[in-house]
Amino acid sequence: MRVLVTGGAGYVGAHTVLQLVEAGHEPVVVDDFSRGTTAAIARVEELTGRHVPVHAYDVADIDMLERLFDAERFDAVVHLAGVKAAHASVARPLDCYETNLTTTFTLLRCMAWYDVPRLVVSSSAAVYASGDAPSDEDAPVAPVDPLGRAHLMTEQILHDVVAAADPSLRVGILRCSTVVGAHPSGLLGDDLAGTPRGLLHAIAHVAQGRRDHLDVFGDDYPTRDGSAERDYVHVTDVAAAHVAALEALDAVDRPLSTWNIGSGRATSVLQLVGAFEAATGRTVPYRVLPRRPGDPHVISVDVSRAADELGWGARRGVGEICTDHWRWQHRHPEGYPHSATPETSWRGGVGHRLRLLQPAQSAQAGPLW
Numbered sequence: 001m002r003v004l005v006t007g008g009a010g011y012v013g014a015h016t017v018l019q020l021v022e023a024g025h026e027p028v029v030v031d032d033f034s035r036g037t038t039a040a041i042a043r044v045e046e047l048t049g050r051h052v053p054v055h056a057y058d059v060a061d062i063d064m065l066e067r068l069f070d071a072e073r074f075d076a077v078v079h080l081a082g083v084k085a086a087h088a089s090v091a092r093p094l095d096c097y098e099t100n101l102t103t104t105f106t107l108l109r110c111m112a113w114y115d116v117p118r119l120v121v122s123s124s125a126a127v128y129a130s131g132d133a134p135s136d137e138d139a140p141v142a143p144v145d146p147l148g149r150a151h152l153m154t155e156q157i158l159h160d161v162v163a164a165a166d167p168s169l170r171v172g173i174l175r176c177s178t179v180v181g182a183h184p185s186g187l188l189g190d191d192l193a194g195t196p197r198g199l200l201h202a203i204a205h206v207a208q209g210r211r212d213h214l215d216v217f218g219d220d221y222p223t224r225d226g227s228a229e230r231d232y233v234h235v236t237d238v239a240a241a242h243v244a245a246l247e248a249l250d251a252v253d254r255p256l257s258t259w260n261i262g263s264g265r266a267t268s269v270l271q272l273v274g275a276f277e278a279a280t281g282r283t284v285p286y287r288v289l290p291r292r293p294g295d296p297h298v299i300s301v302d303v304s305r306a307a308d309e310l311g312w313g314a315r316r317g318v319g320e321i322c323t324d325h326w327r328w329q330h331r332h333p334e335g336y337p338h339s340a341t342p343e344t345s346w347r348g349g350v351g352h353r354l355r356l357l358q359p360a361q362s363a364q365a366g367p368l369w
């Protein structure tokens with residue numbers, strides 16, 4: 001299939017593009033490079049030996065998006081462009097809602113105009129209300145921050161559109177838990193620079209000696225060791241889930257499907273610290289601080305539906321997650337080399353323009369190490 005991947009130069013995006021190529025599909029990336037980088041796509045090209053076309057602009061720009069749909073004949077869309085950081089969505093809720101919702105509107109319009117019948121969208125386990133048992137896809141929803149609410153709104157819009165659309169439209173919603181880890185080659189990973197974002201990034205910062213200890217928020221939760229529990233899933237498994245969902249859409253006997261994507265296991269903060277120390281041989285000192293307001297004590301998802309219907313399951317556990325993350329962060333303490341990121345006219349810039357990165361430009365994406 002010829003697949004448009006929005007946000008394809010980002011963390012989940014680059015891993016998904018890689019696996020689409022490996023599965024014999026033809027991904028085409030559109031990304032505004034607000035976070036992604038062409039270095040990620042250059043590395044996908046290095047790993048696969050295949051050229052991946054990249055268009056640098058805002059998916060919310062419907063004129064440019066329509067030109068792209070007009071020029072290409074897509075069979076499917078994988079929609080990953082959006083805000084990923086919950087804390088940023090609290091600080092800048094309008095940016096979050098605008099990006100996540102507007103990109104969904106423009107995509108759905110173009111898909112309707114150009115008869116593109118398949119869509120896979122990354123949503124989040126953050127849509128669920130917190131509970132002790134792993135949430136299945138029918139569990140109550142009650143997101144606690146703008147990012148979770150934006151994902152839920154996107155899901156609701158998709159339900160309404162599918163209900164009113166041509167029955168040939170097929171939509172897959174992937175409610176992903178906490179995505180971590182990096183490609184085992186050490187070439188692809190989350191583009192993490194500066195202040196740690198996420199627990200594993202913070203743990204690795206301590207292991208690198210960039211901070212002298214880890215802050216653990218709360219050790220008095222009703223969990224196995226008192227620290228909060230989350231479901232950590234390897235990014236390579238998440239990418240595989242996107243490909244599996246795309247390939248399953250035509251066979252599923254309903255127009256819209258929702259699948260949880262996670263490890264199916266809850267891991268506590270202290271367990272993750274222990275797994276990291278065991279995997280890397282580094283010591284991670286920590287201190288315990290009071291709970292943070294709004295932090296649920298546990299988030300975990302039941303992944304049986306994805307196993308039954310997609311034949312998908314997470315293959316990598318926390319040990320492999322820690323090994324792969326450490327390899328990536330140790331080699332790339334400031335993320336990808338950013339000299340490769342093209343000048344773009346993202347939101348707030350002067351107009352929008354289409355840039356198709358030709359192979360020669362992509363190959364100039366900077367040193368790999």
Ligand SMILES: NC(=O)c1ccc[n+]([C@@H]2O[C@H](COP(=O)([O-])OP(=O)(O)OC[C@H]3O[C@@H](n4cnc5c(N)ncnc54)[C@H](O)[C@@H]3O)[C@@H](O)[C@H]2O)c1
Pocket residue numbers: 006007008009010011012013030031032033034035036037057058059060080081082083084085099103122123124125175176177178179180
């Ligand atoms: N990483 C996780 O733990 C996780 C968990 C659940 C859900 N998700 C969701 O998956 C999606 C991808 O997450 P990620 O971790 O790869 O994030 P990311 O920030 O690494 O990637 C998002 C990509 O989208 C691009 N982008 C943002 N706005 C755009 C726009 N308007 N037009 C074009 N490109 C745009 C960014 O430049 C970036 O390359 C997000 O919607 C996120 O909320 C992520």
